[in-house]
Amino acid sequence: MSSPDKIDVRYVAHLARMHLADGEVARLQPQLEQIVGYVQQLGELNVEGIEPTAHAIPVQNVFRADEVRPCLDHDAAMQNAPLAREGQFIVPKIIE
Amino acid sequence: MSSLNQLTVTEATEKLAKRECSSEDIVRAVLAAIEKNDKQVGAYLTVDAESALAQAKEADVARARGETKPLLGIPVGMKDLLNVKGQPCTCASKILKGYVAPYDATVVAKLRVAGAVILGRLNMDEFAMGGSTENSAYQPTKNPWDLSRVPGGSSGGSAAAVAADEALATLGSDTGGSIRQPAGFCGCVGLKPTYGRVSRYGLTAFASSLDQIGPLTKTVKDSALLLSAISGRDAMDSTSLDAPVPDYAAQLGGDLKGLRLGLPKEYFIEGLDAEVEQKVRAAVAKCRELGAEIVDISLPHSKFAVAVYYIIATAEASANLARFDGVRYGLRVDGEDPIDQYGKTRAAGFGQEVKRRIILGTYVLSSGYHDAYYLRGQKVRTLIRRDFEAAFQHCDAILTPVAPSAAYKLGEQINDPLKMYLGDIFTIPVNLAGNCAINVPCGFTQEKLPVGLHIIGPALREDVILKVGHAYEQVTDWHKQKAAVSGQLSAIS
16 A cells, blocks of 8 residues: 545545535545555555455355245335325436 | 342342332333433433333233243333334434334344333434444433543443443444443443344444444343343344354353463553553453463454454445435435435534544545455455454453543543544454454442453354353452442432
């Protein structure tokens, strides 16, 4: 790992679909760069040929019978909707 | 005689069986303690007294009918990220204000089967991100031993409630130490089970390859009782392990003869508070007196664990928290189009620490950086896992401090995220490796702040760490000492 690039906080926030105020960008910038600077130490290690760990205790082939079973009913699934109509979530218009 | 809210689960179970009190009596005593003390402590976000009393009365009726269940009539508090049907579940975040859970988490369903009374919503760092519970969007929680100090986190409410006798036992969750560290700061027993031991269905996900649910209790035996109740394979969580669930409490007892306990040299380092080190070393000596053989071990990649954790945990969090977009539940801030709506909703709904971690996690997964950070982090995770595998060839369990210091003052670390992250240095490796571990009280600093002994075991050897913790507890009385706040209550009632 080389020294970290300057983080484009506003661009990354856009990827995360999260608006940030100017003051937040200014506050986050040095904090994120400090943390990213800290993790550079992983560059000291030779990890050639080491398998990545995605789960510490691998569990394979978790299958169940393909049967219809009861699940949350529609009204319960909709009960927390900020805006709903006729059993559907309402979102802003996407296509004209 | 102690008041009913001060009982352990084991003591309460005995009293209930002998008909010396009812579940309703216990729940009323706990509610009174909350009423009296929680304005100061701030452990609970909400308490549904009506529901708790109704469940208690049902438990009393069931007992009168002759039913016996392991936790019949015992109230258990819930960290605010566990779904309890009909109760709020905010994860201490504004983005979930007003959310009402439509179903029970598997651990809640299992506790109900065991007869428990589900009581209250416990404060936490927002979405379990933090080590002090100061990141709650609603209120700070204070340490019952010293109200000017933090209770630890993220399960700070769960630990403070137990320490203040505002609960007999609680559940928390642990992604990098969030059960064990607050248990250490508040002087209670906190257990992080093996990854997969307990189903996470109904736990609001933070970092899915690390999260586990576990109990916070007043004694090791209580921890064992709750662990047996909540463990086991669950079709609703494909990462839950298909391994038998022993009666952990029944296996407790005896000394430590024949057990080898490892001391990793990498955990007794610069930055470890001298008083904490002294108490932990005294606890190690006590374990030797109990018959254990103490062996020196090495976990050479320990110093990289915090860096690996803040890559992997934030990456997983950035994906898991994408679901909070104002469409299906929670806060919605209107925007011109869906993208604008997501951006505004998340800007208004998330606090600073959550935003910091989502951005960090998005960054380490973004194009051009994925291999350098995320993939490398996963590879170093393998090295950390292998460290433990090698160490457990030489010992049955590992003894370390749970945190580098005792509880610090509110506000002391909140503006220095990296320093706060380094406070998890002794607990994080356990989550990365998937092992089980427990905090057991092992003394007090001169300022009367609890110090914790951290006992780490191999995967699915909760029986070993419980045995060590229980044997140690039987020859010490740290766990019997009461926090300042609870003492005030017992003096009055």
